[in-house]
Amino acid sequence: MNAPSRSHHVVVVGAGFGGLETVRCLAGAPVRITLVDQRNHHLFQPLLYQVATASLATSEIAWPVRHLLCRRKEVTTLLATVGGIDADARQVRLEDGGTLAYDTLVLATGARHAYFGHDEWEPFAPGLKTLEDATAIRRRILLAFEQAEREDDPRHREALLTFAIVGGGPTGVELAGTIAELARETLPGDFRRIDTRKARVVLIEAGPRILPGFTEELSAYAHAALARLGVDVQLGHAVRECSGEGVVYGDRALSAGVVLWAAGVQASPAARWLDAPADRAHRVKVAPDLSVPGHPDIFAIGDTATIDAWHGRPVPGIAPAAKQQGAHVAATIRRRLRGDSTVRPFRYRHAGSLATIGKRSAIIDFGRVRLRGRIAWWVWGIAHIYFLIGVRNRLAVALNWLWLYVSGDRSARLITQGRWKPK
Numbered sequence: 145m146n147a148p149s150r151s152h153h154v155v156v157v158g159a160g161f162g163g164l165e166t167v168r169c170l171a172g173a174p175v176r177i178t179l180v181d182q183r184n185h186h187l188f189q190p191l192l193y194q195v196a197t198a199s200l201a202t203s204e205i206a207w208p209v210r211h212l213l214c215r216r217k218e219v220t221t222l223l224a225t226v227g228g229i230d231a232d233a234r235q236v237r238l239e240d241g242g243t244l245a246y247d248t249l250v251l252a253t254g255a256r257h258a259y260f261g262h263d264e265w266e267p268f269a270p271g272l273k274t275l276e277d278a279t280a281i282r283r284r285i286l287l288a289f290e291q292a293e294r295e296d297d298p299r300h301r302e303a304l305l306t307f308a309i310v311g312g313g314p315t316g317v318e319l320a321g322t323i324a325e326l327a328r329e330t331l332p333g334d335f336r337r338i339d340t341r342k343a344r345v346v347l348i349e350a351g352p353r354i355l356p357g358f359t360e361e362l363s364a365y366a367h368a369a370l371a372r373l374g375v376d377v378q379l380g381h382a383v384r385e386c387s388g389e390g391v392v393y394g395d396r397a398l399s400a401g402v403v404l405w406a407a408g409v410q411a412s413p414a415a416r417w418l419d420a421p422a423d424r425a426h427r428v429k430v431a432p433d434l435s436v437p438g439h440p441d442i443f444a445i446g447d448t449a450t451i452d453a454w455h456g457r458p459v460p461g462i463a464p465a466a467k468q469q470g471a472h473v474a475a476t477i478r479r480r481l482r483g484d485s486t487v488r489p490f491r492y493r494h495a496g497s498l499a500t501i502g503k504r505s506a507i508i509d510f511g512r513v514r515l516r517g518r519i520a521w522w523v524w525g526i527a528h529i530y531f532l533i534g535v536r537n538r539l540a541v542a543l544n545w546l547w548l549y550v551s552g553d554r555s556a557r558l559i560t561q562g563r564w565k566p567k
């Protein structure tokens with residue numbers, strides 16, 4: 145029997161949740177695949193905040209893409225940044241001047257944090273999206289304690305020990321809860337001149353409550369759990385300015401040594417590359433089968449796309465949604481290769497929403513079943529360990545969490561990216 149022809153070339157841009165799932169679900173299909181990413185690793189973003197707060201090491205939440213796919217001989221992995229698309233010539237343009245021809249193109253290029261038109265705030269209020277972001281934030285947090293230890297002026301010391309987090313979604317809540325625990329449980333014995341338990345953690349949210357994606361009851365529970373950890377939650381105040389001094393929200397100015405941004409996202413430039421219709425966050429408004437309108441051979445999935453396919457509502461920007469879309473596109477490609485051009489609309493199935501508040505509490509909304517507190521934290525922990533890649537990482541993360549749970553110790557308290565220099 146002849147081996148199936150692999151002349152059809154699928155180019156997948158982005159080795160995040162959506163892109164990797166597309167490649168996984170195309171296993172055995174008569175295609176050649178090229179997977180392009182600007183980074184050499186797949187990143188488990190849901191645990192990034194744990195790297196930023198010194199709980200986990202970078203290699204525990206990221207894996208080299210090339211190695212993940214080494215057994216798939218029909219898949220070529222390329223480290224390159226895509227800078228545009230020539231849809232007429234069916235070519236992807238790489239930023240280094242190269243080009244890649246495709247028969248089918250899948251854009252899974254994700255999103256990045258956005259500053260609502262105030263990009264000048266980024267140096268003062270970094271966001272969390274990449275491993276570099278996480279280690280840079282970890283550096284800022286740990287350096288604030290180091291500088292406070294050497295500061296004689298009490299007012300300046302207080303400012304250094306103030307941590308402001310902008311945005312009360314899951315990432316903001318997770319950062320705030322974990323920084324509070326770091327200051328109150330992990331660090332006190334390490335310092336001689338400062339009492340790290342006096343650090344102030346302020347979570348600033350413009351809306352009327354934190355975690356608006358959850359029910360009011362779970363959101364109120366999370367608010368109370370944060371307050372028990374000592375986090376000061378400020379609701380109903382939009383941030384008006386971020387600077388080297390701190391942050392201005394509503395009519396208040398807060399001097400803060402560290403300001404972190406967890407407030408908004410903006411999609412990759414995929415819509416611009418194709419001059420495709422997009423929403424305010426620059427997400428491509430895709431057709432029901434996730435193809436880009438006017439380009440049946442180009443699909444956009446995950447955080448870089450938007451579609452009202454969750455009982456008429458927009459699909460949320462979360463990992464399971466990106467994975468389901470990757471699987472849907474792979475199934476469409478397979479059908480088309482069999483000569484079946486039926487259009488099957490994508491429908492999102494929501495398994496549940498989860499958020500943690502420190503190392504002892506979480507909230508989970510499975511729809512009919514809602515959990516909170518310790519039991520929810522354990523379910524959250526087991527679910528995240530299950531979704532990590534590889535037995536070694538699962539064991540390493542489980543052991544780290546167990547250690548943290550019983551001892552409060554966070555072992556990744558490393559200040560990297562350069563020696564300390566005065567400002």
Ligand SMILES: Cc1cc2nc3c(=O)[nH]c(=O)nc-3n(C[C@H](O)[C@H](O)[C@H](O)COP(=O)(O)OP(=O)(O)OC[C@H]3O[C@@H](n4cnc5c(N)ncnc54)[C@H](O)[C@@H]3O)c2cc1C
Nearest residue numbers: 158160161162182189190226253254446447461462463466
């Ligand atoms: C801090 C944080 C916490 C989160 N927590 C959760 C959570 O608890 N649960 C949950 O379900 N979701 C969570 N999310 C959201 C989830 O991570 C995203 O929804 C998911 O990663 C989207 O998958 P994606 O494939 O669309 O994009 P990504 O996973 O972001 O992948 C995009 C890939 O494209 C690559 N890329 C981008 N531009 C280019 C280019 N020009 N050329 C080449 N490569 C490019 C990137 O390097 C990246 O590898 C979180 C996100 C963040 C940032």
